[in-house]
Amino acid sequence: xxxxxxVVLTLCVLALPALFVRYGLPGSVGTQARINxxxxxxxxxxxxxARVMRVPGSLGISEIEIRDGQIRFNSSPCQGxxxxxxxxxxxxxxxxxxxxxxxxxxxxxxGAGGDYYDSINF
Amino acid sequence: xxALGYLWSQRIERGFVLAALLGLCACSRGNDTLYxxxxxxxxALVEFTVYGGDEARAKAAVATAxxxxxxxxxxxxxxxxxxxxxxxxxxxxxxxxxxxxxxxPLIAKSTELSQRSGGLFNPAIGNLIRLWGFQxxxxxxxxxxxxxxxxxxxxxxxxxxxxLRVYGVEIESRNPAVxxxxxxxxxxxxxxxxxxxxxxxxxxxxxxxxxxxxxxxGSHGTQPWRIGIRNPRGPGVLASLQMxxxxxVVTSGDYERFFMCEGKRYHHILDPRTGMPSQGAASAxxxxxxxxxxxxxxxxxxxxxxxxWHAVAxxxxxxxxxxxxxxxxxxxxxxxxKRIHFEVDPPPPVVLSEPL
Numbered sequence: 001x002x003x004x005x006x007v008v009l010t011l012c013v014l015a016l017p018a019l020f021v022r023y024g025l026p027g028s029v030g031t032q033a034r035i036n037x038x039x040x041x042x043x044x045x046x047x048x049x050a051r052v053m054r055v056p057g058s059l060g061i062s063e064i065e066i067r068d069g070q071i072r073f074n075s076s077p078c079q080g081x082x083x084x085x086x087x088x089x090x091x092x093x094x095x096x097x098x099x100x101x102x103x104x105x106x107x108x109x110x111g112a113g114g115d116y117y118d119s120i121n122f
Numbered sequence: 123x124x125a126l127g128y129l130w131s132q133r134i135e136r137g138f139v140l141a142a143l144l145g146l147c148a149c150s151r152g153n154d155t156l157y158x159x160x161x162x163x164x165x166a167l168v169e170f171t172v173y174g175g176d177e178a179r180a181k182a183a184v185a186t187a188x189x190x191x192x193x194x195x196x197x198x199x200x201x202x203x204x205x206x207x208x209x210x211x212x213x214x215x216x217x218x219x220x221x222x223x224x225x226x227p228l229i230a231k232s233t234e235l236s237q238r239s240g241g242l243f244n245p246a247i248g249n250l251i252r253l254w255g256f257q258x259x260x261x262x263x264x265x266x267x268x269x270x271x272x273x274x275x276x277x278x279x280x281x282x283x284x285x286l287r288v289y290g291v292e293i294e295s296r297n298p299a300v301x302x303x304x305x306x307x308x309x310x311x312x313x314x315x316x317x318x319x320x321x322x323x324x325x326x327x328x329x330x331x332x333x334x335x336x337x338x339x340g341s342h343g344t345q346p347w348r349i350g351i352r353n354p355r356g357p358g359v360l361a362s363l364q365m366x367x368x369x370x371v372v373t374s375g376d377y378e379r380f381f382m383c384e385g386k387r388y389h390h391i392l393d394p395r396t397g398m399p400s401q402g403a404a405s406a407x408x409x410x411x412x413x414x415x416x417x418x419x420x421x422x423x424x425x426x427x428x429x430x431w432h433a434v435a436x437x438x439x440x441x442x443x444x445x446x447x448x449x450x451x452x453x454x455x456x457x458x459x460k461r462i463h464f465e466v467d468p469p470p471p472v473v474l475s476e477p478l
Contacts, residue, residue, distance in 0.1 A: 036160065039161030039162060078262075079262045079264070079381065080377075080380060082377055082378070085357065085377070086357055086358065087356070087357020088357060089358065093348075093350070094350065094358070094359065097167050099165075099167050100262065102162055104167065116348065116362075117349065117359065117362065118171060118342055118347045118348050119169060119171060119336055120331070120334070120349070120352060120359065121334050121335075121336045121349050121350065121352065121372070122333075122373065122375070122378075
């Protein structure tokens with residue numbers, strides 16, 4: 001290989017981390033979550049900071065917990081508790097909704113197109 | 123020759139580096155032009171995803187889709203004043219009348235699918251649904267369940283889709299007990315209609331998700347759309363599926379709507395034979411080109427349960443299906459098994475059926 005080849009190769013190797021950051025990896029965990037109430041965005045929060053949020057929906061308060069890069073419904077005023085039983089969400093594109101209370105949360109993947117799931121069949 | 127070999131090795135090395143970089147880009151699911159919108163439309167959770175092209179066009183197409191969905195809801199809601207509610211009240215009176223033309227295509231489709239399912243998919247049992255209180259989520263049904271005598275009375279009326287007679291734009295029911303509730307098919311039908319609207323608007327890559335009934339066209343850039351299938355007996359996603367273009371996946375599950383009474387769970391998918399919630403299956407998933415078909419078939423397979431799902435799927439013409447039983451075992455055909463990627467660790471026990 002010529003010196004020029006080594007330069008090109010070095011540049012390519014150096015560019016790799018930037019490409020990973022730019023495009024993310026399929027299956028990468030989410031870094032943020034978006035919480036919707038009704039048809040509006042209520043909050044967009046990082047998953048890196050543990051917290052409990054009390055989100056007012058149409059029936060009452062849904063309690064949403066963020067911990068260890070994951071997010072879940074701790075409690076909700078709905079009857080079925082389907083949202084609570086859905087457990088933790090952490091992968092980009094994961095989505096949990098409390099339809100009766102009109103509160104939903106979706107995990108946003110890292111980087112552009114980082115969502116592992118494009119949509120959820122439920 | 124040595125010089126030629128050297129040149130080749132140079133080219134191969136350069137090729138590898140270039141291929142690695144290009145490969146990385148190709149694997150990316152870049153969403154520079156990914157437009158997503160979700161919200162509630164007439165009681166259903168709806169999500170639209172459009173990839174590629176002009177964002178203004180995507181926004182306009184989604185706005186039209188939302189408007190179409192509102193119209194369809196008005197047509198197919200049997201429990202509030204509207205086209206279907208009017209027809210149901212006229213079925214009860216007897217005689218021929220002019221049908222709402224927007225309803226006729228789904229009546230024709232439902233009649234065919236009901237027959238192919240051996241009556242397990244039966245949208246004529248609206249009175250049974252109302253008896254259980256599953257006609258509304260607002261307020262949600264609370265029980266108690268109806269008495270066996272009440273159920274027997276409604277079942278004895280034997281409402282079927284075949285009781286309907288269509289004469290052009292006129293219709294009559296030979297059974298006054300027919301009360302149409304398209305809860306097991308209307309959302310799938312709406313997903314098909316909205317996807318057709320997207321195509322007409324020039325949208326090539328999109329997902330329409332209506333309360334979990336998913337229809338996709340195109341792809342997410344260089345990658346197929348990846349859909350997560352909810353775990354009916356645990357948290358999160360059970361499995362994922364990479365979709366072909368113009369394909370649908372629909373799941374019916376016992377976790378969607380239910381009430382508890384004296385420690386027992388009563389869910390909303392009713393077995394038209396017994397008048398009781400179906401038993402044995404926690405969820406049934408059907409993959410098909412048409413969401414309308416997949417929706418009705420998923421309902422029928424839920425009712426059929428573990429013992430009969432395969433026979434009913436064959437009778438209906440289902441080509442790809444997956445059933446989860448109460449214990450979390452997964453039943454599926456070999457073609458589905460090839461496409462499904464389990465997202466739970468350890469993966470669930472699988473019972474493979476004969477091909478469909």
